[in-house]
Amino acid sequence: MKGSVKWQSPSNIALVKYWGKKGFQIPANASISFTLSNCHTTTELKWTKSDSPELTVFLDGHENAAFKPKVAAYFEKIAQDYPIIKEYAFEIHTSNTFPHSSGIASSASGMSALALCTCSLLETLDVLQKPFFEEASNLARIGSGSASRSVYGGLVEWGQHPDYAGSSDLFAVPYSDVHPVFHTYQDTILLVHEGQKSVSSSVGHGLLDNHPFSDKRFEIAQQNMSKLKQILSNGDLDSFVELIESEALMLHGLMMTSSPSFILMLPNTLAIIQKIQHFRKQNDCHIAFTLDAGANVHMLYPEKDVDKARRLIDNELAALCANGQYICDTVGTGPTKL
Numbered sequence: 001m002k003g004s005v006k007w008q009s010p011s012n013i014a015l016v017k018y019w020g021k022k023g024f025q026i027p028a029n030a031s032i033s034f035t036l037s038n039c040h041t042t043t044e045l046k047w048t049k050s051d052s053p054e055l056t057v058f059l060d061g062h063e064n065a066a067f068k069p070k071v072a073a074y075f076e077k078i079a080q081d082y083p084i085i086k087e088y089a090f091e092i093h094t095s096n097t098f099p100h101s102s103g104i105a106s107s108a109s110g111m112s113a114l115a116l117c118t119c120s121l122l123e124t125l126d127v128l129q130k131p132f133f134e135e136a137s138n139l140a141r142i143g144s145g146s147a148s149r150s151v152y153g154g155l156v157e158w159g160q161h162p163d164y165a166g167s168s169d170l171f172a173v174p175y176s177d178v179h180p181v182f183h184t185y186q187d188t189i190l191l192v193h194e195g196q197k198s199v200s201s202s203v204g205h206g207l208l209d210n211h212p213f214s215d216k217r218f219e220i221a222q223q224n225m226s227k228l229k230q231i232l233s234n235g236d237l238d239s240f241v242e243l244i245e246s247e248a249l250m251l252h253g254l255m256m257t258s259s260p261s262f263i264l265m266l267p268n269t270l271a272i273i274q275k276i277q278h279f280r281k282q283n284d285c286h287i288a289f290t291l292d293a294g295a296n297v298h299m300l301y302p303e304k305d306v307d308k309a310r311r312l313i314d315n316e317l318a319a320l321c322a323n324g325q326y327i328c329d330t331v332g333t334g335p336t337k338l
C-alpha cells in the first residue's frame, strides 16, 4: 500500500514563553502565541508498506542527512502509540518559505507540518485515536513543544492553566476570546543574525531544571497568562506592550543566568530594542518587540501603526539587520492541506 499527503503549516511567535519542561515534553508553564502566515513549512509525506522500513528526508529537493535523526526519533516515539507506522517506509520532502540559515526557528512549522502529515496517514489507516487536530497538536508537541501551537490559526494556548478552559499540557487549543485589534496584528521579523542558533532549545529547556530562578519564573509565567487573558479580551495595548516585552527579556534573562550561561542577543538586537522603545515614546504608538531563543527581533504592532512601523524600519532598523533583511508577517489562519 502506497500513499502521500502534503500539508503547509506556519511558524508561531510566543507572547508568554514556554521555557522549561517537567518530564517528557510537558511544559513547566502555560504559553500562548500568535500563529504567523508568511513564515511556513510545506511537507509532503510519502509512505509505502515495507518489510524494511526506511526513512529519507529531502530539504528543498536535496537529500538531507542532518534532519534524519530528529525525524527518526520522532517516528520512534509516535510508534509507541501507533506501532503500525513501523510497517512503512517514508520519504519526506520539506521546504520553508524563510531561509533555513535565517535563524528563524523552523521547528514549530516543520514539526507541525510533519505531525499533520502523520495524522493524515493515521486517518487513512483508520487508526487515529483522537480528534484530528487534537492529535496533530499532541504529535507536534512530541517533535517540538512550540510546534503544538502551530496547528491552529490566530491565538493559540498550550499548557494547563486554570483561567483557560480546556487547556492541556498534552495539546494546544485555539483561543478566541480576543479583541478585534489582535485579529490583524503585524510581526516584522528583523534578521539580526543569519547563522544557526548557538544553543539548541532542548539544551536551553534543560538548564531550567537546576536554575535558581526557575520556580519564580514558572509562577510569573502563569500569572502573566492570567493578565494576558484580560488584555486579549479588552484590547489594552499599553498593558500588552509592557507584558510581551517583559516576557521576552525574562526569557533571555533566564538564559543569561543559567549554568552554563549563554547570551543569544547580539549588539544589534539591543540596538533595535532600544530604537523601538525610543520610537514608541516619541511617536505615540504600540510598536513593541519580542524575542525567540535567538538574536532576531520580532517587532509586533497593531494594524493602525503600519505606516509608523514602515518609517521606523526604513529609517533606522533595516540598517541594523544582516544584509538589511527582514520579513513582514501577520497573524495567520493556520495550516492548510494541499
Ligand code: PMV
Pocket (backbone or CB within 6 Å): 013, 014, 016, 017, 018, 019, 031, 105, 107, 144, 145, 146, 147, 201, 202, 205, 251, 292, 293
Ligand atoms: O519548541 P522548542 O522546544 O524549540 O521551544 C521553543 C521555546 C521558545 O521559542 C523560546 C518559546 C516559545 O514558547 O515558543
